[in-house]
Amino acid sequence: MAGTTDLISLPEIAELAGVQRPVVTTWRRRYPGFPAPVQTDRGRPLFKAHEVVDWLVDTGRAERRSIEPDLRLHVLSCLALQTGAPSGAGRRRALTPQELVSLTTALICLHHLDDEPLRPDGYTDRHVVEALRERAAEADWDDELLRSEIEALPPDAAWLAGVVDELIEAAWGTAQAYERVLAARHRFGVPQLYEDAVVPQLARLMVELSGVREHADLHGLVQVADPHAGTGDLLMAARQALGEHEPVMFAAEADPLLARLARRRLVVHGVSRGSWQLDIAAGRPSGSPAADVVLLRLPYQPAEARTDLDPFAELVEVTKALAPGQTAVVFGPAELLVGALPPYRPAARSRNELLATGRVEAVVQLPGGVMPFRPGYQSALWVLRHEETPEWQGRVLLADISDRPLTDRVVEDLVVDVATWRREGHRPDQHLRAYASQVRIADLTVPRRPLTARRPATLRELAYDGRVTVAELADTEAELDRLADPRRRLRTHVAARDEIHRAPTKSIAALVRDGHLALLKGSRIAADHVGTDGHIRVIGPPELAAGARIGARRIDRAVFAQRYPRARLTEPGDVLVTVTPRLRAYRDEQGFSVVDYPTRVLRIRPDGRDQFTPRVLEALVNAVQKQRPNGAVRAATRLADLQVPLLPTADVARLDALLAAMEARRNLARRELDLLDDLGRRAVAGLTDGTLTITEGPPLAGPPPS
Known part of the structure; x- marks a missing residue:
């Protein structure tokens, strides 16, 4: 070097x-x-x-x-x-x-x-x-x-x-x-290397929607075409999906740099030189009319250039070339593929004509970010397939996953939705779908109609009929009635002092030196190790200062043990404190949580138990008025320098009892709000999906009429 x-x-x-x-x-x-x-x-x-x-x-x-x-x-x-x-x-x-x-x-x-x-x-x-x-x-x-x-x-x-x-x-x-x-x-x-690249999950989704592996299993051979190959991301995804099957690949790429990169990539991955043809040219590759699977990425165009763009002429040619059992998966701008097109645009007429052919199997609206270099690019997929099933003609499958990241689980569920709809060996009425709904094509060809549909009920929701839902809602109503019963009156027993005596304060650093508290650091947890599934809660600034629900972020126990051997879990009663983006403390009553840096832990030592309880320490830290000024990079005071009031021992015990009573009342209020939210959500869902109705009855409780 x-x-x-x-x-x-x-x-x-x-x-x-x-x-x-x-x-x-x-x-x-x-x-x-x-x-x-x-x-x-x-x-x-x-x-x-x-x-x-x-x-x-x-x-x-x-x-x-x-x-x-x-x-x-x-x-x-x-x-x-x-x-x-x-x-x-x-x-x-x-x-x-x-x-x-x-x-x-x-x-x-x-x-x-x-x-x-x-x-x-x-x-x-x-x-x-x-x-x-x-x-x-x-x-x-x-x-x-x-x-x-x-x-x-x-x-x-x-x-x-x-x-x-x-x-x-x-x-x-x-x-x-x-x-x-x-x-x-x-x-x-080198911009052309990455400006049109897609995330691996999208490449996998396109390949699996095409049914390339199933075609190879059935016929022993599959021919794959990619008219805009780029560096060969889609071709390599197809190669990986095929496993031991040897594919025949036809591709084209207008950029010589990218085309030769893709050729070398195929060879390095063991695709024999006689099994592929990659033309350095624009347009469809030679030999592709016989392809069993076509993976087509429509070239990116800026928004101002899409007004007069009509990609459906190319899609019509692709559709006409499909023989029975052959599939084309098309990736392109959502504005044209699923948007509400005005009737005067040529693309609107062409799209309706293509829908009317009955060869459009599915339309999927994708989330943003599937092209990392163009995070604002809204995109969609069309699945075109020649399937001789006249019983199910006149309908198309619509799915909208634009509100969630394209994870491996979403890819799997979406592929099952499409593959089990009307392909050979499956019937639409025998399978539940996670994201897709079948819609009459005639309802989609009206002017300014977007190709989107309401997401179907989840498998869990469909497992319950209306009678079960009514019984569960009755239990919810009964619990709400119990919570509405008269409650024990809350008394604080506070009184005014004859003379003002401010409580003395001491810094957290001094309390640590005196053996009253221990100040422990959090762990730097990589974002890709944190998710919604896992054994251990992760608590940090999002939960303490940004309103995220405690327990929403979790980490797998094995990942935590392997990747963070020096990290330690909290103990019951630890007080978690962050100064970023603002000062906030949280008492971890359960313990056994991962503390996400820059959050730190205050742990009460035996010598400090007369001076603090976990509830009192949490309340005293939250009562400190310390905010970070706008534009400042760091907090005005370091956590170690934070001055904590020191209350008399008798006041500490009484304040702890008051805080415990307030917490119990707060928990009842939260439970009531949660039940009301669940009651409303399930009632609306039942009315909209047709499983429930509202009958005549006594007047409902609510605010008096104005």
């Missing part, structure tokens, strides 16, 4: 280690063995990358097997952003980011084809480049994959072969190394 490619900054160390940026600063301050910076760049300290990797591995903060490939990618991304670097005598020719990506992937593919090191021991730089050109001419004589790229390799670029060799070795194979490069495509400064 030459120049500054073997140097790494603090943010890059954090990305490499999978932690947040402040953690690295803490490591530098706390551990003397952390590598020292070797130089600075405009005030930024830079470190030897290999020294940092060794320290992370030696201290158990990373595994070499997983971190070494990321280090090689860091080197390559640094090279992509440099204009040149010194090399022996003089300067070597700068490679553009496009050239670097093309050469890197071409070298990985060459290594895959002949299974030889790219830079053998004992070769000089000039001999390395000459040998690579000879090997490329032999392995790719017709220049479909890599010959042009490697013949253009500069004479002084043998260093790149060494870096790619290290990347392949660290990634444990050419296919893994190739995918590592594409996973980091956004770091190379």
Whole structure:
């Protein structure tokens, strides 16, 4: 590695280690063995990358097997952003980011084809480049994959072969190394690599909706077409879904850089060269009219250019080419595929004509963010299929998942919804659907009608008939009546003092020094380890200061034990405190929770039990008037410096009893509100889905008429 490619900054160390940026600063301050910076760049300290990797591995903060490939990618991304670097005598020719990506992937593919090191021991730089050109001419004589790229390799670029060799070795194979490069495509400064890329869940959804695996299982062979292949994301998703089946693939891509990248990707992943054809051209690939599955991404157009856009002419041609049992899945702008189109737009007429053919099986409105480079792009899917089932003609399946992230579970449920609707071997009336509803096509072709439908009831809701719902609502009414009974009167027993005596205060730091309290840190929990399912509650600023429900965020017990061995759970009665975004305390009555940084824990020690109880400590901290001014980065007072009032022991006991009584009354009020919300929600749902009705009866309780 030459120049500054073997140097790494603090943010890059954090990305490499999978932690947040402040953690690295803490490591530098706390551990003397952390590598020292070797130089600075405009005030930024830079470190030897290999020294940092060794320290992370030696201290158990990373595994070499997983971190070494990321280090090689860091080197390559640094090279992509440099204009040149010194090399022996003089300067070597700068490679553009496009050239670097093309050469890197071409070298990985060459290594895959002949299974030889790219830079053998004992070769000089000039001999390395000459040998690579000879090997490329032999392995790719017709220049479909890599010959042009490697013949253009500069004479002084043998260093790149060494870096790619290290990347392949660290990634444990050419296919893994190739995918590592594409996973980091956004770091190379080549926009066409990532501007139209989609998330893996969308690629999987399109492939599974197409029924590619089922077709291969039934016929033994499947032909897949992708008219706008890009870097081959959809083709690779199809390849993965097929498992042991060998596909026949037809594809086209107008950008030569992307087309050759996709060709090399197919070869590296073991798709034999006789099983695919990828044209460098715009439009449908040759051979695709016979394809069993078509995966079509409509090219992105800005909103102002979609006014006169009519993509349905292309979809009509795709639909006409479908033979019985063949499928096309189309990804495009929601404005055109599901939006309420004015009747004067050509796309409105074309869409209605395509719907009337009966070949549109399903229409799915997707959530935002499925194209990471264009997070505001609203998109949708059409599933076109030639299915000879006249009994179910005249209807289409509509699904709207725009209000939820496209998770693996959502993908699975949606695929089941579509696959079990009217395809061979299934009947629509024999399956419940999680997201999709069948709708008459005639109801969708009226002007300005969006292709959306109300989500069907969930499986759990449909498992209950109206009689069960009525019985449960009767129980809810009875519990509400019990809660409305006269309650014991609440008395605070407060009285005015003859003279004002302010309670003395002491800082939390002083209380810790005196042995009354313990102040414990929270743990930095990665966002991708937290979800709605899990064994352990995660409590932090969202719950304490932003109104999130306690218990909504959870972490799996095994993940917590494996990834956070130094973290500790709370004990019953611990008081959790955050100053970000505002000061707020919460008493964890149950305990056994994970505290999410920057939240901290106040634990009452035995010597402090006369001075505090968990309820009293929570109330005293929440009573402190400390807010962060607008525009300020930090709170006005550190938590350790916060002044906590010290009450007389007798007042502490009485205040605790008062707070307990208030909490009991508050819990009753919350329970009543929850029951009222549930009662209203279920009554409205029953009336709208036709399982309930409201009969005549005595006047309902409510506010007097005005």
